[in-house]
Amino acid sequence: MTDQTLAEPARPARPPAGRGVLVGAMFLMATSAIGPGFITQTTTFTAKLGAAFAFAILVSVLVDIAIQLNVWRVIGVAGRRAQDLANDVVPGGGYVLAGLDLLGGMIFNIGNVAGCALGLNALFGLDVKIGGAVSALVAIAIFLVKRAGVAMDRIVVVLGAVMILLTLYVAVISGPPVGDALKQSVLPERVDLLTIITLIGGTVGGYIVYAGAHRMIESGLTGPENVPGITRSSVSGILITALMRVLLFLAVLGVVAGGAKLAADNPAASAFQHAAGDVGQRLFGLILWSAAITSVIGASYTSISFTVSFSPWIERHRNRLVVAFIVVATAIYLLIGTAPAKLLVAAGALNGLILPFGLGVLLWVAARRRDMLGGYRYPVWLLSLGVLAWAFTLYLSWHLLTTLDQLWK
Numbered sequence: 001m002t003d004q005t006l007a008e009p010a011r012p013a014r015p016p017a018g019r020g021v022l023v024g025a026m027f028l029m030a031t032s033a034i035g036p037g038f039i040t041q042t043t044t045f046t047a048k049l050g051a052a053f054a055f056a057i058l059v060s061v062l063v064d065i066a067i068q069l070n071v072w073r074v075i076g077v078a079g080r081r082a083q084d085l086a087n088d089v090v091p092g093g094g095y096v097l098a099g100l101d102l103l104g105g106m107i108f109n110i111g112n113v114a115g116c117a118l119g120l121n122a123l124f125g126l127d128v129k130i131g132g133a134v135s136a137l138v139a140i141a142i143f144l145v146k147r148a149g150v151a152m153d154r155i156v157v158v159l160g161a162v163m164i165l166l167t168l169y170v171a172v173i174s175g176p177p178v179g180d181a182l183k184q185s186v187l188p189e190r191v192d193l194l195t196i197i198t199l200i201g202g203t204v205g206g207y208i209v210y211a212g213a214h215r216m217i218e219s220g221l222t223g224p225e226n227v228p229g230i231t232r233s234s235v236s237g238i239l240i241t242a243l244m245r246v247l248l249f250l251a252v253l254g255v256v257a258g259g260a261k262l263a264a265d266n267p268a269a270s271a272f273q274h275a276a277g278d279v280g281q282r283l284f285g286l287i288l289w290s291a292a293i294t295s296v297i298g299a300s301y302t303s304i305s306f307t308v309s310f311s312p313w314i315e316r317h318r319n320r321l322v323v324a325f326i327v328v329a330t331a332i333y334l335l336i337g338t339a340p341a342k343l344l345v346a347a348g349a350l351n352g353l354i355l356p357f358g359l360g361v362l363l364w365v366a367a368r369r370r371d372m373l374g375g376y377r378y379p380v381w382l383l384s385l386g387v388l389a390w391a392f393t394l395y396l397s398w399h400l401l402t403t404l405d406q407l408w409k
Contacts, residue, residue, distance in 0.1 A: 024153025029212030029237035031156045032298030033203045036115025043268040046252040051180040055188035060199035061242045070386035072234035074362040075213040079222030086361045098306035104206035105303030109329035112295040119289025136330040139296045143319045159290040167247040174254025174275040197396035211302040224376045300325045
């Protein structure tokens, strides 16, 4: 045991994080990514690229793992939220990062509430405005209970498992050409960079990349001694997201490979109906609602987590602010009435533009600010992997800026 470890009790006491907290943080990251935009993007790109979409999934998963390994490692070892580290590196940088992520979180949350509404409509035939309002009340109730953090952890784990199992069922009955998908995951007939950045932006862009890491440090799992758990959780969260992406891809691929044409206004619902008839439509409703409500929870929690360190008042009223965040998103949804499929796809791509800034700050901390990591010697291989992923996101962002018009085609 080192002197540094012996000195730890001098810090404010905080209970050690258990396995449940780690699993909750892992699923919070995954389910924050798996929302209506995720489902719409995956369906749209599968219909567009066919089996070649497997290559985009593989590349995005590898980049996502490199990014999450570094984000969780820096935040976990430092024991501080991303905006606080950013403010120390670049004066005012944390406020800029918080502002960008609050904006991105709100845009996505409007789509998440819309996804809840569409899910309940497909499941029960409920009016979309009533469905959106009811779902918002469910999310609000979670943050008003006494142990909101524990309730959030348990709900996202259960609903995450429900989504995966139901999508697996549809993937099996749709009969996808698995062999062709495996082949094209490494030898694609077509490569689409815009698709790759949209997937990365929708999985680890904006607020999503910090969802699990912020939950982790707020539960006490910090410091070099917890690096193994931090590493496992960061990779596991991405693999859960990737599993859902692959299953949804295979489910839709089986439909489009059979010659079915998906409805332009709601391609995902159309795919599930083609695969399993009326039962498929109900399953889609449950999957979409589960994805959307967990994303409402994740987006709201994480967005407000970017502000709590700026003021003691914000920290004291955190749950009320999360509730207010949900209420505002719901009110906007009720006013505009919908979140079009193209807007959800575009939002994922634009969210990717936020990624290089926040990731760059954290990599700078890893490379040049060992003092902010308590003297921890950051692994060179991990930093190199992060820099490569960061450079790739910079290139993809530049490519996106030069092809923005394609998002609306």
